[in-house]
Amino acid sequence: MKTIFLDRDGVINQNPPDWGYVRTWEEFDFIPNTLKALRDLTENGYRVIVVTNQAGIGRGLFSEDNLKDIHSRMLVDITNAGGSIDAIYYCPHHPEAGCECRKPKPGMLMRAAREHNIELSNAYLIGDSTTDIEAGQRAGASTFLVLTGHGKKSYQHYIKATPFQRPDTDTIGNRSGRTADEGLARSSKYRPEKIFTNLYAATRWLLKNDT
Ligand SMILES: [Mg+2]
Numbered sequence: 648m649k650t651i652f653l654d655r656d657g658v659i660n661q662n663p664p665d666w667g668y669v670r671t672w673e674e675f676d677f678i679p680n681t682l683k684a685l686r687d688l689t690e691n692g693y694r695v696i697v698v699t700n701q702a703g704i705g706r707g708l709f710s711e712d713n714l715k716d717i718h719s720r721m722l723v724d725i726t727n728a729g730g731s732i733d734a735i736y737y738c739p740h741h742p743e744a745g746c747e748c749r750k751p752k753p754g755m756l757m758r759a760a761r762e763h764n765i766e767l768s769n770a771y772l773i774g775d776s777t778t779d780i781e782a783g784q785r786a787g788a789s790t791f792l793v794l795t796g797h798g799k800k801s802y803q804h805y806i807k808a809t810p811f812q813r814p815d816t817d818t819i820g821n822r823s824g825r826t827a828d829e830g831l832a833r834s835s836k837y838r839p840e841k842i843f844t845n846l847y848a849a850t851r852w853l854l855k856n857d858t
């Protein structure tokens with residue numbers, strides 16, 4: 648059985664404006680076609696696990712009970728649409744708490760792998776942030792970036808980080824007005840394997856090509 652790890656905010660539901668947090672169910676808004684994507688993944692035998700940073704709890708902006716309420720309602724809608732989520736892992740800690748679970752650390756994926764007997768090299772992570780991609784890659788999963796949520800910003804980051812495959816070639820350095828060293832300095836160690844417009848598009852690709 649293949650496992651898909653999904654980030655939540657920006658992949659399943661819309662991100663609130665200004666990098667805010669979803670604090671209540673009223674603020675939770677499914678991204679179009681997400682429910683269809685989850686149904687298709689479920690019907691095709693994928694195990695779906697959510698891994699989400701929820702530092703708003705550590706910041707005192709909402710409680711763990713608020714989060715559990717949001718997740719139980721989210722699961723009702725997903726189930727009613729024919730999909731299923733096998734588990735939800737969240738990091739409630741403040742970004743400066745130094746925990747092992749907050750992405751970009753791979754802690755939540757490693758724990759899920761232990762608890763659900765997942766072969767990470769056979770798993771996918773789909774996220775909208777560079778921290779998702781890093782966590783997924785550090786865990787050994789294949790990683791897909793989606794352009795919903797903060798995805799477009801992340802995409803820009805990857806373009807700037809390594810504008811070309813080989814930043815050490817002269818012509819490219821000249822054309823971009825930068826030296827090879829600058830290109831290398833911005834190179835990013837972690838990069839998504841594929842980029843899709845949204846979760847539904849990623850799902851379509853998986854169902855066609857992941858055999
Ligand atoms: Mg996100």
Ligand SMILES: [Zn+2]
Nearest residue numbers: 738740746748
């Ligand atoms: Zn944590």
